[in-house]
Amino acid sequence: MKDLNEEQQERAAGLKGLGCSRKRVEDARFTQGKGNYVDDIKMPGMLHGDFVRSPYAHARVKSINTDAAMALDGVVAVLTAKDLEPLSLHWMPTLAGDKQMVLADGKVLFQGQEVAFVVARDRFIAADAVELVEVEYEELPVIVNPFEALQSDVVLREDLAGQTEGAHGPRKHHNHIFTWEVGEKDATEQVLGDAEVVAEETVYYHRTHPCPLETCGAVASMDKVNGKLTVWGTFQAPHVVRTVASLLSGIEEHNIRVVSPDIGGGFGNKVGVYPGYVCAIVASIVTGVPVKWIEDRMENLMSTAFARDYWMTGKISATKEGKITGLHCHVTADHGAFDACADPTKFPAGFMNICTGSYDIPTAYLAVDGVYTNKAPGGVSYRCSFRVTEAAYFIERMIEVLAIELNMDAAELRRINFIKKEQFPYQSALGWEYDSGDYHTAWDKALKAVDYEGLRKEQADRVEAFKRGETRKLMGVGLSFFTEIVGAGPVKNCDILGMGMFDSCEIRIHPTGSAIARLGTISQGQGHATTFAQILASEIGISADSITIEEGDTDTAPYGLGTYGSRSTPVAGAATALAGRKIRAKAQMIAAYLLEVHDNDLEWDVDRFVVKGAPERFKTMKEIAYAAYNQAIPGVEPGLEAVSYYDPPNMTYPFGAYVCVMDIDVDTGVQEIRKFYALDDCGTRINPMIIEGQVHGGLTEALAVALGQEIAYDDMGNVKTGTFMDFFLPTAWEVPNYITDHTVTPSPHHPIGAKGVGESPHVGGVPCFSNAVNDAFRAFGLRHTHMPHDHWRIWQTANRLGLHD
Ligand code: PCD
Ligand SMILES: [Cu+]
Incomplete structure (x- = not known):
């Protein structure tokens, strides 16, 4: 607001527009138990569905006997693959060009796989009936290791046997899905071969799960009289669900209404399409009454979209002075039983090719091999669905390993290699055009804020004290500098199932000067109802408090691709600003008529059009809105x-600098986070308070993943972490007091200069926590240890290094 006078500033502040830490309007209902989630939807005569799930990770299904279940009072139907087959719904297409069983067809491929769907009068009868379904299994050899899968004679996907071409090119083996290559292989190998220094490491980003507070679910209601199907569900992309439902069912798209009501956290877990949705829909079509399906916690952890499971082997080369010359990365990607990743079609490993990070690396090569195993499918989710989290973890670990190889300070190594401010827009070796950045400024600010030199000095003293036997605690300084890539589109290279990744906003100004705007995205807790109104407030001069934001109902919202990959602000946020500008353009014509001047004689002034040079002559947006509906204006249609x-011209590239100071008790493996500093640059900031909340949330999820959260399997393919007894979900107890900070480097192509921020803290946070653990042991010869760094594993690391002797 720098060019405004005091009076204008006051008017601008009243709008609660861009930059205002406006309180979240949705919290009034969330904090008073008035949210409306899928499970809150209750309809007359509604039936309830529940799944029979496979106890085995790999088995032939010899027979299914539903007689006893059907005989139970209150059971209406038991669906198996045989019932779905005539409708061609026993398999469904995945978002990655593969197909997935809706209900077990001949065999099961992971523990927890859907085998039969029981529909009953209430949830409890359904659960009882599940126990009565008799399934005869014949166990088959289980493969949970992707490297073993590529060697094994065991064919996991018999339906693909003999198929040498997959959705993303040739398949090398019957358990192989695709190979995805980016960059220059020969040139990179040449650079690595000639290099003065090469560091090599394999980093495993374990399988984990976003575990939103609300599990997945749906209520389907087929109105046979009107031919209209309504589905309420936990959908991060409701329009896509409508289109897919129409294509699969043959019901015309206008006869399908998909609604995402309030969603209790998404985190990518609710992007995919699950068998439960399909079964609820089929059951409602068959029975003619509404059918509800809600997953329980174990089902959510065992069978819905997991995250990561990436084995990444890297080689990074540099000169003796530390200038990086090349990067080579090979990934073995465990996709589980079906390839159900929700990446844009042309990116089978998402945006993993952002793995050159924030560094000016001239030559690079990436190859990803996707592999089938006997684990749950899904691989898209968790605060960067598109594999940017994996990429950032990989490069930030490689930088640390290279620093060790060079015997150099890791902060300095980063500084030497950052892409410089004047290099933006920057073309990366693996094909991205970074829109804007100022990494050196952010890094210097971060290091100064934490007194980096002081920390290193203290750390060195601690190591000496440890060696003298005066303390049993080591100190780790975790660093990370990340660059995110968010806001898919552009349509020309990003689509999901052929649908281009644009987004949308539709605004209606009411005669009295308040408004409703509807968007193609859907909030899962991010606060869109608060922030999108702020964008509009600044664009059209109507207070955010007078603007309703609505999302998630396909009957009313304009078509959009939904919310994930931090795309709402970069794409729908841009659509919102531009729709606002269209409103303003028409408002200007109306104002010109009312003030009897030419359009060009007017200028915009916060919330009104003013006659240039005659500030006392103006029309406020409120007056203009009224006139738009109530006054005949020649040549201008009524209404506003x-x-x-x-369609965004490019993605946005938020970035950040994080530092974690950690103390580790060598004898117990217990870590304590002394300080966590997070500087985020997401361009123009819409709502600083919401951004801070996003950062706190993303960091906490990063802490979870780095320090203990895991979906672990035993050799039999049993999920060992299917409950909160063994799946780590951090509470206030584990969470430190985060220090947040920012710089502002606007996106040059976004109408208001904003970049996404929701995923950033996770993307940057995971390597930061992990680097802190690794760094604590650097002085004792540790190069790399795998996540999750729970107490037991930290203790083992200390033990391996001889620190218990
Ligand atoms: N510059 C700026 C940016 C942003 N913002 C803000 O913040 C938020 C966020 O944004 P973004 O970034 O754009 O994003 P989105 O799209 O909206 O969202 C998404 C994300 O978001 C996050 N966050 C969150 N939060 C909550 N609460 N919940 C949830 O669920 C969640 N999730 C997560 C995830 S995972 Mo994926 O799906 O995996 O892909 S992706 C993701 C919003 O409200 C907005 O407006 C501001 O203010 N400013
Ligand atoms: Cu992302």
């Missing part, structure tokens, strides 16, 4: 509405 579909 606009719609904008936005």
Whole structure:
């Protein structure tokens, strides 16, 4: 607000627009138990579904006997693959060009796989009936290790036997899905071969799960009289669900209404399409009454979209002075039983090719091999669905390993190699055009804020004290500098199932000067109802408090691709600003008529059009809105509405600098986070308070993943972490007091300069926590130890290094 005078500033502040830490409007209902989640939807005569799930990770299904279950009072139907087959719904297409069983067809491929769907009068009868379904299994050899899968004679996907071409090119083996290559292989190998220094490491980013508070679920209601199907569900992309449902069921798209009501956290877990949705829909079509399906916690952890499971082998080369010359990365990606990743079609490993990170690396090569195993499918989710978390973890570990190889300070190594401010827009070796950045400024600010030199000095003293036997605690300084890539589109290279990744906003100004705007995205807790109103407030001069934001109902919202990959602000946020500008353009014509001047004689002033040079002559947006509906204006249609579909020219590239100071008790393996500093640059900031909340949330999920959270399997393919007894979900007890900070480097192509932020803290946080653990042991010869760094594993690391002797 720098060019505004005091009076204008006051008016601008009243709008609660860009930059205002406006309180979240949705919290009034969330904090008073008035949210409306899928499970809150209750309809007359509604039936309840529940799944029979496989106890085995790999088995032939010899027979299914549903007689006893059907005989139970209150059971209406038991669906198996045989019932779905005539409808061609026993398998469904996945978002990655593969197909997935809706219900077990001949065999099961992971523990917890859906085998039969029981529909009953209530949830409890359904659960009892599940126990009565008799399934005869014949166990088959189980493969949970992707490297073993590529050697094994065991064919996991018999349906693909003999198929040498997959959705993403040739398959090398019957358990192989795809190979995805980016960059220059020969040139990179040449650079690595000639290099003065090469560091090599394999880093495993374990399988984990976002575990949102609300599990997945749906209520389907087929109105046979009107031919209309309504589905309420936990959908991060409701329009996509509508289109897919129409294509699969043959019901015309206008006869399907998909609604995402309040969602209790998404984190990518609710992007995919699950058998439960399909079964609820089929059951409602068959029975003619509404059918509800809600997953329990174990089902959520065992069978819905997991995250990661990436084995990444890297080689990074540099000169003796530390200038990086090349990067080579090979990934073995464990996709589980079906390839159900929700990546844009052309990116089978998401945006993993952002793995050159924030560094000016001239030559690079990436190859990813996707592999089938006997684990749950899904691999998209968790605060960077598109594999940017994996990429950031990989490069930030490689930098640390290279620093060890060079015997150099890791902060300095980063500084030497950062892409410089004047290099933006920057073309990366693996094909991205970074829109804007100022990494050196952010890094210097972060290091100064934590007194980096002081920390290193203290750490060195601690090591000496430890060696003298005066303390049993080591100190780790975790660093990370990340670059995110968010906001898919552009349509020309990003689509999901052929649908281009644009987004949309439709605005309607009411005669009295308040408004409703509808978007193609859907909040799962991010606060869109608060922030998108702020964008509009600044664009059209109507207070955010007078603007309703609505999302998630396909009957009313304009078509959009949904919310994940931090795309809402970069894409729908841009559409919102541009729709606002269309409103303003029409408002200007109306104002010109009312003030009897030419359009060009007006200028915009916060919330009104003013006649240039005659500030006392103006029309406020409120007056203009009234006139738009109530006054005949020659050559101008009545009403004040606009719609904008936005295809972004590029993604946005938020970045950040994080530092974690950790103390580790060598004898117990217990770590304590003394300090966590997070500087985020997401371009123009819409709502600083919401951003801070996003950062706190993302960091806490990063802490979880780095320090203990895991979906672990035993050799038999049993999920060992299917409950909160053994799946780590941090509470206030484990969470430190985060220090947040920022710089502002606007996106040059976004209408208001904003970049996404929701995923950033996770992307940057995981390597930061992990680097802190690794760094604590650097002085004792540790190069790399795998996550999750729970107390037991930290203790083992200390033990391996001889620190208990
Ligand atoms: N610059 C800026 C940016 C942003 N913002 C804000 O913040 C938020 C966020 O954003 P973004 O970044 O754009 O994002 P989105 O799209 O909206 O969202 C998404 C994300 O988000 C996050 N966060 C969150 N939060 C909550 N609460 N919940 C949830 O669920 C969640 N999730 C997570 C995830 S995972 Mo994926 O799906 O995996 O892909 S992706 C993701 C919003 O409200 C907005 O507006 C601001 O203010 N400013
Ligand atoms: Cu992402």
